[in-house]
Amino acid sequence: GESVGLHLPTLSVQEGDNSIINCAYSNSASDYFIWYKQESGKGPQFIIDIRSNMDKRQGQRVTVLLNKTVKHLSLQIAATQPGDSAVYFCAENAGSSNTGKLIFGQGTTLQVKP
Amino acid sequence: DVKVTQSSRYLVKRTGEKVFLECVQDMDHENMFWYRQDPGLGLRLIYFSYDVKMKEKGDIPEGYSVSREKKERFSLILESASTNQTSMYLCASSSTGPTNEKLFFGSGTQLSVL
Numbered sequence: 001g002e003s004v005g006l007h008l009p010t011l012s013v014q015e016g017d018n019s020i021i022n023c024a025y026s027n028s029a030s031d032y033f034i035w036y037k038q039e040s041g042k043g044p045q046f047i048i049d050i051r052s053n054m055d056k057r058q059g060q061r062v063t064v065l066l067n068k069t070v071k072h073l074s075l076q077i078a079a080t081q082p083g084d085s086a087v088y089f090c091a092e093n094a095g096s097s098n099t100g101k102l103i104f105g106q107g108t109t110l111q112v113k114p
Numbered sequence: 115d116v117k118v119t120q121s122s123r124y125l126v127k128r129t130g131e132k133v134f135l136e137c138v139q140d141m142d143h144e145n146m147f148w149y150r151q152d153p154g155l156g157l158r159l160i161y162f163s164y165d166v167k168m169k170e171k172g173d174i175p176e177g178y179s180v181s182r183e184k185k186e187r188f189s190l191i192l193e194s195a196s197t198n199q200t201s202m203y204l205c206a207s208s209s210t211g212p213t214n215e216k217l218f219f220g221s222g223t224q225l226s227v228l
Binding site: 041105 | 215
């Protein structure tokens with residue numbers, strides 16, 4: 001069945017280092033991908049998104065890379081800060097571009113060590 | 115900024131009770147969604163709505179119903195709460211058009227059914 005998964009449930013990095021959070025997806029029809037950050041006690045917050053006609057997109061300290069050949073998505077966070085500690089979710093639209101529906105992965109917990 | 119407000123942060127209910135979870139968004143979004151979030155399972159779609167008085171089943175609609183009488187308000191109803199409905203419930207909204215997959219989430223309601 002369709003699934004969106006993250007490779008590691010927990011990632012621990014040193015403050016100041018770069019973080020890479022990975023995500024695999026299985027639906028070839030997916031043409032939109034999005035990353036959310038969820039801090040404890042809060043709802044998911046939008047970080048960055050990318051459409052399938054792009055391989056890379058950059059935001060403020062974050063970069064999303066899309067490899068459609070191997071159905072892989074990654075989120076890179078530069079100079080990780082304690083405020084980056086959160087659960088990160090990737091999601092795909094599974095080709096449902098006219099519905100607004102997303103399929104979410106299980107999430108990776110990012111722990112930033114001071 | 116879009117604001118999605120969920121009426122309760124925490125709720126404790128008894129088995130068999132009828133439970134109403136309320137969600138209001140202030141950005142005139144056409145699309146609204148209800149997800150539940152459980153450890154190890156990520157976010158799963160319960161119901162969604164594209165317009166007033168319209169509703170569509172998501173992936174796990176059993177035991178739930180919804181109501182959308184006004185554009186800004188989307189209610190999730192547990193007709194007879196059961197312990198397996200203990201979960202974090204997240205409401206989200208999005209606009210139509212090219213950004214309809216970019217969901218904006220509320221802070222969530224942690225429901226405990228005893």
